[in-house]
Amino acid sequence: GALTARDRVGIQDFVLLDETTEVAVISNLKKRFSKDLIYTYIGTLIVSVNPYKDLDIYSKKQMDVYMGVNFFELPPHIYALADNAYHTMLTEFNNHFILISGESGAGKTEASKKILQYYAVSCPSTTLMNTVRDKMLMSNPVLEAFGNAKTLKNDNSSRFGKYMDIQFDSQGDAVGGHILNYLLEKSRVVHQNHGERNFHVFYQLVEGGSDDLLTQLGLERDVQHYYYLTQGECAIVSSINDKNDWKSVKNALQVIEFDETNTNHLFRVVASVLHLGNVHFDPDSKGHALLKNNTELNWVSDFPSQLLGVDANSLKEGLTFRKIEAKTEQVLSPFTIDHAIYVRDALAKAIYGQTFTWLVNRINESMENKDSSRKTVIGLLDIYGFEVFYVNSFEQFCINYCNEKLQQLFIQLTLKAEQEEYEAEGIEWEPVQFFNNKIICDLVEEKHRGIISILDEECLRPGDATDLTFLERLEEKMGNHPHFVTHKLADKMTRKTLERGDFRLLHYAGEVTYCVVGKLDKNNDLLYRNITNLVCQSKNTIVRECFSAVDTTNKRRPETVATQFKNSLQKLTEMLMAKEAWYIRCLKSNESKQPGQFDEALIRHQVKYLGLMEHLRVRRAGFAYRRKYEDFLKRYKPLCPATWPHWRGIPADGVELLVQHLGYLPDEYKMGRTKIFIRHPRTLYATEDAYEKCKHDLATKIETCWRGAQARKEKEKILMTTACNRAKNDKLIKTLIYP
Ligand SMILES: Nc1ncnc2c1ncn2[C@@H]1O[C@H](COP(=O)(O)OP(=O)(O)OP(=O)(O)O)[C@@H](O)[C@H]1O
Secondary structure, eight states: OOOOGGGGOOOOOOOOOOOOOOOOOHHHHHHTTTTTOOOOTTTTEEEOOSSSSOOTSHHHHHHHHHHHOGGGGGGHHHHHHHHHHHHHHHHOOEEEEEEOOOOOOOSSHHHHHHHHHHHHHSSSHHHHHHHHHHHHHHHEEEHHHHHOOSSOOOTTTEEEEEEEEEOOTTTTOOOEEEEEEEEEOOOOHHHHOOOOOSSSSHHHHHHHHHHHHHHHTTTOGOOOOOOOHHSSSSSOOOTHHHHHHOOOOOHHHHHHOOOOHHHHHHHHHHHHEEEEEEEOOETTSSHHHEEEEOGTTTTTTTHHHHHHHHHHHHHHHHHHHHEEEEOOOOEEEOOOOOHHHHHHHHHHHHHHHHHHHHHHHHHHHHOOOEEEEEEEEEEEEEOOOOOOSSOSSSHHHHHHHHHHHHHHHHHHHHHHHHHHHHHHTTTTOOEEEEEEEHHHHHHOOOOTSSSHHHHHHHHSSSSSOOHHHHHHHHHHTTTTTTTTTTTTTSSSSHHHTTTTTTTEEEETTTTEEETTHHHHHHHOOOOHHHHHHHHOOOSHHHHHHHHHHOSSOOSOOOOOOOOOHHHHHHHHHHHHTTTTTEEEEESSSOOOOOOTOHHHHHHHHHHHHHHHHHHHHHHHOOOEEEEEHHHHHHHGGGGSTTTSSOOOOOHHHHHHHHHHTTTOOOOGGGEEESSEEEEEEEHHHHHHHHHHHHHHHHHHHHHHHHHHHTTTTTHHHHHSSSSHHHHHHHHHHHHHOOO
8 A cells, every 4th residue: 555656657677578678678667666665576686777866765754654554565675675574584583695886876775775775774772783873884084085086977875885784683683784985096196187076085084084184194284286186187076075084984993993093003004005196206327217316206205104103214215216135135126217116106006905904803893793692684785896998908808707696696585585485395397498597607716727827837837928929819619609709700790809918808788898918917916015015014003914915925826816706706705695586786877977968889798798688587497486385365355255255264275276266277277385486477466456456446436435424414423433443444444454
């Protein structure tokens, strides 16, 4: 009864669409979007379209509506999913995760914040829980300051992948939290494309830091002064208030219990990166790099080394010379200017990247629950979607690989869950037709033979490995793989679309062309040993802690970036495999961030890259719909005289009578141990229609009776009956309207 006419625009669940074509899916999304209905289901998965305007659907009142209500009885909402995951966790005492995916600007971070807020409001709480809750909520502004940046697509774009566990005790209280971070886009620290900014925190510090703090850190209150802040030529953005955000960050740091020393050291690290960016070089007569003697850059007052807590001369030496250790002596080999810039930038990236991880660890300590009683968790995974626009990005390759893994996880989890459910219900397993992308995951990650292994081998082997030798190795090993092609391997037609330095992967969601230039360097992420040794001894505790774990002996075979990423993804998928999955797929409605605009081409593209059609096919394959006998009976019993108003026998028998009365053919449904399985959504859809009509007829009937009674002055009679009779009357009306 809570569904209003507005909520009935289009179809609320794609599983119920008559035809599962891309055209039908997009037209349904469009219809709903035009009425500000941004959420639509595919079974229990939510598709969300970014409205780019504030909708009045996230109030406390709305939260109350969704608390404890069956998933399909209210209009699709992110709260319905949050609530269902929570209640299933409580009743079944098991672990869950919510995977939020979509391209940049599609609304992933907003969705995950809304879920956190929902739990903050709806879960029971005590003072202790409030503290944990506040810390969880407050970790957001801090992580956003350090991990988000303005990009062309999103003024507050998360430049890292994030997984957050919310831990609940058996009462359903939120008692702790834990965050895992993935692949921060470190390259942004030293370089930003036109129209983009560095991470927010740098601008916040320069704009919002007190005069005293800036003096201490040797900073000018002028973002234009810093090379690392101005490459995108948009340091000041109207939609961002750095000064205010700085206040929120400082406040949040207090909530997550950062003491003065830690806070101070953290700001010093941020400032040191800005100073490092302003270190420039001049060539000497042989073209070797010399530090530019420019007082304005503060190098003279030694700010970079002071803030980093390292010896100034050693840092200067480390930025201009490579130390080569021969058997008995050390030889200093001077850098060219390009090389010196490379080393400076590598240091800035390493410091920032390590500090980010350090920050996540501190936040985790503050949210840690030390009580050892058993907890269940709901994990929120906000992870970058497929990127297809920027060729030549190493990060993009990793991101797309991550999406392949998550698609594989979805396939395994959904099919595994299906199969298990069929077995538990004693129903014969019917193979589902779908594309299994395991072949592509293997292509990327297989030991010794996958792209990452080959990249590693090229990075680590002695001799003159280059990006092009890497490409040649790929061609040798992948030669006739159906999902891999290069200029050399391609047929005539395809060759025209490929450069010589490109390779193309046929991802499950489409083709992406990658350029090999720079792959080796990015994968090595090299920081020279004398610099690493230096920062390991830093007087700044954060810097020291960050680098103390780095292996400077070079004895072990070092792990490259792609391998580290592969391993962390492996751990993540293993952890997720043991949990129950919920999905939110976020779509961007238009590129110009405007409300009310539904760009069909853009939506079609995302529907494809998010694998929505694939998802829909898997959900509809086999038996698309199933429900416990009791629930099925409770809802549809008015549709059959034998079950109305009460069925007193075994629920399964009642359901069988009911569906036979409705004309279900033997092939259209199966009776499991506890549930009825319905093959086509259309069948259920017809039953839903009949139910709605019946409900409407009953309501009309009751109203007519009531009016009739009124006419015969029987209203008074009813009102005069005893309290007991009245209660009975109410109950009768209730059963008639809400059977
Ligand atoms: N449910 C929503 N209601 C209103 N506006 C929204 C909603 N979701 C997103 N937006 C708008 O879109 C912007 C981008 O959303 P968000 O930052 O969540 O994207 P994202 O998918 O996390 O992007 P990225 O991958 O770049 O971090 C938000 O700043 C907000 O203005």
